[in-house]
Ligand SMILES: Nc1ncnc2c1ncn2[C@@H]1O[C@H](COP(=O)(O)OP(=O)(O)O)[C@@H](O)[C@H]1O
């Protein structure tokens with residue numbers, strides 16, 4: 570039996586635009602997905618994902634057509650819920666070329682679809698534990714690359730390398746197209762607000778793509794996000810937190826223009842700003858889920874915890890280590 574964990578992340582700058590090769594800066598955070606893998610002799614795949622509670626179901630299923638989850642929800646919902654795990658296991662099989670079977674158990678404290686990169690963390694941890702179960706330990710770059718292919722496949726060719734590289738490597742990273750590198754961990758006081766909801770990354774990314782194809786303003790907005798990120802990087806190097814916060818606010822405005830914010834994300838962003846946060850923006854694909862605010866004081870976290878529509882507010886601790894090999 571092998572067990573690996575991998576962290577979630579927040580975007581300080583650059584989600585969505587990073588899909589079109591603009592730069593992004595993100596930080597791994599101490600919320601993890603843990604995946605345990607045991608090889609099976611019968612070639613079957615059985616996944617036990619206790620935290621997989623999309624519309625409130627827990628699912629255990631096998632790969633065979635007659636062994637689908639015994640749950641009272643539509644097949645498409647089940648597929649949406651299990652596709653990242655299925656695709657990650659395909660990557661494991663691809664490493665050895667064997668149609669091996671596995672028992673896979675996932676535990677995660679990263680909310681699903683909330684912009685904290687649960688999909689990337691699950692993919693990284695599953696591929697790492699799965700390949701080790703077959704006697705191969707992947708280098709960090711190959712692990713990140715295979716996890717990226719998982720996201721690329723599930724998101725139908727619309728994924729950046731950002732989330733998976735960050736989760737595999739840990740710390741703070743900068744991603745621009747295929748160029749992924751660790752960057753100095755910024756000492757920034759990050760607060761997260763979570764509305765209890767979720768957004769579908771594939772759908773939101775598709776929405777931005779359509780908008781970008783239809784309107785010049787949307788293509789310009791994606792480029793403008795790139796500008797904000799480059800300015801943000803300079804502000805981070807200068808330790809100019811006020812400027813970092815202002816640029817996060819601009820970044821949020823541009824994401825709103827692309828249609829990926831929501832009422833509750835905007836409400837949390839304004840609650841944090843009104844409480845004195847230096848800046849606040851949504852993180853990840855949007856549609857619902859989490860915001861990230863910059864605040865050295867306890868005010869934004871407290872204000873968020875009293876904001877109707879905010880289910881949970883917490884301070885994010887930077888995860889210095891990416892994938893962890895536990896057994
Ligand atoms: N604990 C988990 N167990 C199994 N699959 C998970 C788990 N967490 C996330 N996933 C997969 O990741 C998907 C959510 O990914 P995504 O929409 O990209 O949002 P995010 O990465 O922001 O959390 C889920 O629908 C599911 O397929």
Ligand SMILES: C[C@@](O)(CCOP(=O)(O)O)CC(=O)O
Nearest residue numbers: 584585684686728729853854
């Ligand atoms: C919107 C995007 O930039 C980030 C998605 O992050 P998340 O899956 O919502 O945590 C998509 C991508 O980079 O593949």
Ligand SMILES: [Mg+2]
Nearest residue numbers: 686688689770
């Ligand atoms: Mg994701």
